[in-house]
Amino acid sequence: MATINDNYLKLKAGYLFPEIARRVNSFIEANSDAKIIKLGIGDVTEPLPEACRTAMIKAVEEMGDRNTFKGYGPEQGYAWLREKIAQEDFQARGCDIDASEIFISDGSKCDTGNILDIFGKDNIIAVTDPVYPVYVDTNVMAGHTGSVNERGEFDGLVYLPITAENNFTAEIPSQKVDLIYLCFPNNPTGATATKDYLKTWVDYAKANGAIIFFDAAYEAFITDSSLPHSIYEIDGARDCAIEFRSFSKNAGFTGTRCALTVVPKTLTAKASDGSDVEIWKLWNRRQSTKFNGVSYGVQRGAEAVYSTEGKAQVRALIDFYMENATIICEQLKAAGLSVYGGVNAPYVWVKTPHGLSSWDFFDKLLQTCNVVGTPGSGFGAAGEGYFRISAFNSRENVNEAMKRITEKFKV
Amino acid sequence: MATINDNYLKLKAGYLFPEIARRVNSFIEANSDAKIIKLGIGDVTEPLPEACRTAMIKAVEEMGDRNTFKGYGPEQGYAWLREKIAQEDFQARGCDIDASEIFISDGSKCDTGNILDIFGKDNIIAVTDPVYPVYVDTNVMAGHTGSVNERGEFDGLVYLPITAENNFTAEIPSQKVDLIYLCFPNNPTGATATKDYLKTWVDYAKANGAIIFFDAAYEAFITDSSLPHSIYEIDGARDCAIEFRSFSKNAGFTGTRCALTVVPKTLTAKASDGSDVEIWKLWNRRQSTKFNGVSYGVQRGAEAVYSTEGKAQVRALIDFYMENATIICEQLKAAGLSVYGGVNAPYVWVKTPHGLSSWDFFDKLLQTCNVVGTPGSGFGAAGEGYFRISAFNSRENVNEAMKRITEKFKV
Numbered sequence: 090m091a092t093i094n095d096n097y098l099k100l101k102a103g104y105l106f107p108e109i110a111r112r113v114n115s116f117i118e119a120n121s122d123a124k125i126i127k128l129g130i131g132d133v134t135e136p137l138p139e140a141c142r143t144a145m146i147k148a149v150e151e152m153g154d155r156n157t158f159k160g161y162g163p164e165q166g167y168a169w170l171r172e173k174i175a176q177e178d179f180q181a182r183g184c185d186i187d188a189s190e191i192f193i194s195d196g197s198k199c200d201t202g203n204i205l206d207i208f209g210k211d212n213i214i215a216v217t218d219p220v221y222p223v224y225v226d227t228n229v230m231a232g233h234t235g236s237v238n239e240r241g242e243f244d245g246l247v248y249l250p251i252t253a254e255n256n257f258t259a260e261i262p263s264q265k266v267d268l269i270y271l272c273f274p275n276n277p278t279g280a281t282a283t284k285d286y287l288k289t290w291v292d293y294a295k296a297n298g299a300i301i302f303f304d305a306a307y308e309a310f311i312t313d314s315s316l317p318h319s320i321y322e323i324d325g326a327r328d329c330a331i332e333f334r335s336f337s338k339n340a341g342f343t344g345t346r347c348a349l350t351v352v353p354k355t356l357t358a359k360a361s362d363g364s365d366v367e368i369w370k371l372w373n374r375r376q377s378t379k380f381n382g383v384s385y386g387v388q389r390g391a392e393a394v395y396s397t398e399g400k401a402q403v404r405a406l407i408d409f410y411m412e413n414a415t416i417i418c419e420q421l422k423a424a425g426l427s428v429y430g431g432v433n434a435p436y437v438w439v440k441t442p443h444g445l446s447s448w449d450f451f452d453k454l455l456q457t458c459n460v461v462g463t464p465g466s467g468f469g470a471a472g473e474g475y476f477r478i479s480a481f482n483s484r485e486n487v488n489e490a491m492k493r494i495t496e497k498f499k500v
Numbered sequence: 501m502a503t504i505n506d507n508y509l510k511l512k513a514g515y516l517f518p519e520i521a522r523r524v525n526s527f528i529e530a531n532s533d534a535k536i537i538k539l540g541i542g543d544v545t546e547p548l549p550e551a552c553r554t555a556m557i558k559a560v561e562e563m564g565d566r567n568t569f570k571g572y573g574p575e576q577g578y579a580w581l582r583e584k585i586a587q588e589d590f591q592a593r594g595c596d597i598d599a600s601e602i603f604i605s606d607g608s609k610c611d612t613g614n615i616l617d618i619f620g621k622d623n624i625i626a627v628t629d630p631v632y633p634v635y636v637d638t639n640v641m642a643g644h645t646g647s648v649n650e651r652g653e654f655d656g657l658v659y660l661p662i663t664a665e666n667n668f669t670a671e672i673p674s675q676k677v678d679l680i681y682l683c684f685p686n687n688p689t690g691a692t693a694t695k696d697y698l699k700t701w702v703d704y705a706k707a708n709g710a711i712i713f714f715d716a717a718y719e720a721f722i723t724d725s726s727l728p729h730s731i732y733e734i735d736g737a738r739d740c741a742i743e744f745r746s747f748s749k750n751a752g753f754t755g756t757r758c759a760l761t762v763v764p765k766t767l768t769a770k771a772s773d774g775s776d777v778e779i780w781k782l783w784n785r786r787q788s789t790k791f792n793g794v795s796y797g798v799q800r801g802a803e804a805v806y807s808t809e810g811k812a813q814v815r816a817l818i819d820f821y822m823e824n825a826t827i828i829c830e831q832l833k834a835a836g837l838s839v840y841g842g843v844n845a846p847y848v849w850v851k852t853p854h855g856l857s858s859w860d861f862f863d864k865l866l867q868t869c870n871v872v873g874t875p876g877s878g879f880g881a882a883g884e885g886y887f888r889i890s891a892f893n894s895r896e897n898v899n900e901a902m903k904r905i906t907e908k909f910k911v
Binding site for chain 1: 501502503504505506508509511518541543544545546547548550553556557560561563564565566569570571572573606607609610613614617618619620621622623634637638641678679708709710711752754755756757769770771772777779782785786788789790791792793794795796797798894
């Protein structure tokens with residue numbers, strides 16, 4: 090008699106974004122003429138950079154000639170892409186990361202979930218609260234938690250609250266933890282981390298044999314030159330951190346799909362016999378067994394991000410979204426709302442007005458302004474009373490959404 | 501102290517194909533002028549069909565206009581692709597499969613590995629021997645096995661031998677098993693399954709509450725009209741089978757990456773409290789949490805496989821490779837070798853001559869003929885003494901490889 094993985098039954102009804110989509114679709118069905126503006130899911134809206142498109146079309150054309158046709162590529166990704174990344178994203182910032190330590194994948198969502206495959210069941214896991222829901226849900230699926238309480242917290246996870254009180258930067262936990270998820274610039278709060286702050290985590294991890302999962306999906310939005318883009322800018326991080334990056338938000342690859350994970354060869358963890366095992370070897374074995382690499386043309390598109398034209402086009406995209414973020418912050422502040430983030434990050438984190446719950450504010454915003462955001466409580470119990478607004482949309486839509494919100498919610 | 505998943509330490513040194521690559525690279529380094537012909541890994545060699553390329557280029561162009569730009573797609577895949585598949589691959593053959601039961605992914609290797617995420621740890625797993633190594637390795641990684649013996653067999657797995665004696669079709673096991681991997685047309689042996697044969701498995705699965713993982717990656721190579729292309733051609737399979745398919749081998753997508761998995765909504769398995777849980781819901785939850793869908797352009801390329809031009813171009817590709825298979829079979833038989841498969845399947849399964857072991861034959865073939873095949877023992881203990889030759893190459897290379905082999909190995 091085949092049995093299921095019972096841990097799935099512990100999960101809450103739906104992953105946050107499908108639940109939002111359900112409510113939005115249901116509203117649209119009942120209000121077919123409503124002009125919905127989506128500032129919810131962090132999905133980009135502007136065209137793919139021309140440099141990427143040109144490279145992708147050339148790649149498809151190569152597929153038409155048996156002399157340049159590409160079959161299975163290296164599971165880890167093509168060396169020409171990994172070398173560009175190592176050089177431009179890491180070595181240029183003084184990070185000692187080699188191309189062989191980079192694994193190309195089709196998404197950070199996959200990687201941050203799949204990375205758990207290679208770790209033991211007995212690790213104590215720490216997440217911030219609020220947090221990107223995939224970190225929590227994939228730990229639940231893997232059986233790393235107990236059941237969930239009415240606040241949405243799972244037994245067995247260590248939650249590190251991030252709120253206005255601690256400037257949305259988690260404090261080092263008093264208990265020992267083994268695997269720690271950190272995301273900077275932060276999703277959902279838009280908070281950033283200084284080098285000094287990250288150093289406290291690297292020091293903690295090294296002192297405790299812990300490993301940091303560092304999600305840098307939004308690093309391209311950093312404009313403050315004092316802020317680190319990579320955890321490997323911190324001395325010692327090679328021995329205690331895995332970094333996740335994506336082309337989704339910088340080059341607009343959410344529908345094109347390309348990301349990368351950095352696993353330094355110096356990173357180890359313990360086997361049950363007490364020996365040290367290289368994490369790189371395990372991840373390489375996992376990826377070469379369960380993954381077949383990213384589409385050739387997509388990798389060529391990602392490579393073009395590092396060309397002269399590509400860099401300028403990506404910079405223009407980022408600047409555009411960050412101008413949106415500035416408009417959102419200014420407009421909401423002018424309307425008397427408390428606003429966080431939106432600087433060095435494409436997310437604006439808003440305190441819901443009038444003491445509304447996050448989902449009540451979601452429904453109200455949808456119904457009265459036809460604007461979709463993301464309820465803070467969907468990211469964790471400590472996100473209750475907050476709301477995430479994304480800067481990913483056209484200028485026209487951002488202006489119109491702000492006009493509607495400020496009119497209706499003026500405090 | 502972070503710990504690893506110790507199950508990884510049970511794995512044999514390398515996944516089969518990386519090990520082959522290692523030996524080939526080492527040979528090339530020592531013999532830089534050798535003209536290697538690869539008939540090893542099942543990788544296609546001929547250009548991507550024009551219909552697919554045209555669709556993919558159009559898709560990239562759409563990405564350049566914000567009105568047609570595509571961000572995140574549905575995790576399950578676009579409905580227009582799933583509907584074509586449901587209609588052309590299933591309903592047209594009398595299979596009661598709906599588009600909502602199809603999940604688009606970037607590869608069958610991923611899906612056949614990841615599917616274990618949603619099943620319990622206590623299932624008894626059956627695999628054929630020889631078998632596609634990913635089935636075994638992913639079960640080892642998931643902790644479903646004990647350690648490995650010197651024949652390469654893992655404690656806790658039920659191995660069903662497939663040899664010339666049983667016509668390479670596994671017998672129904674005498675013990676109860678819960679999850680069964682079947683692959684037809686078979687990789688590596690090239691064997692096929694009749695409807696009557698598959699019906700014995702469906703009946704067994706239904707009687708025992710077992711689930712069949714049916715890998716149909718090579719169905720396009722079936723030319724005998726009496727043979728089933730899908731397990732859903734068998735009555736009752738909707739209640740006991742998941743089917744995996746791929747665009748890799750029919751349309752040459754090994755470097756482009758697109759596949760699909762069918763999970764009927766009527767399929768259930770037991771939770772630990774004895775209740776029946778819909779597998780579709782679990783897989784949908786897994787995919788929407790840990791996957792972000794396949795690249796938009798790649799899905800458009802896959803859709804083009806079902807256009808009039810696409811169908812004709814794919815047919816021509818298949819015919820070409822099958823003519824290769826026929827040449828391989830005829831030449832090796834003429835040289836006195838015992839040959840199986842190669843009809844309705846792109847793999848030829850050869851008994852190694854002179855009692856050579858599979859790896860000895862591999863090394864000999866590499867060194868004396870500069871031809872790369874795949875050692876049968878790499879697919880399992882019962883594959884020892886066999887060798888897989890793939891029909892995926894140019895006509896010129898296939899002819900040249902056969903000339904070299906027949907000259908050197910004439911028995």
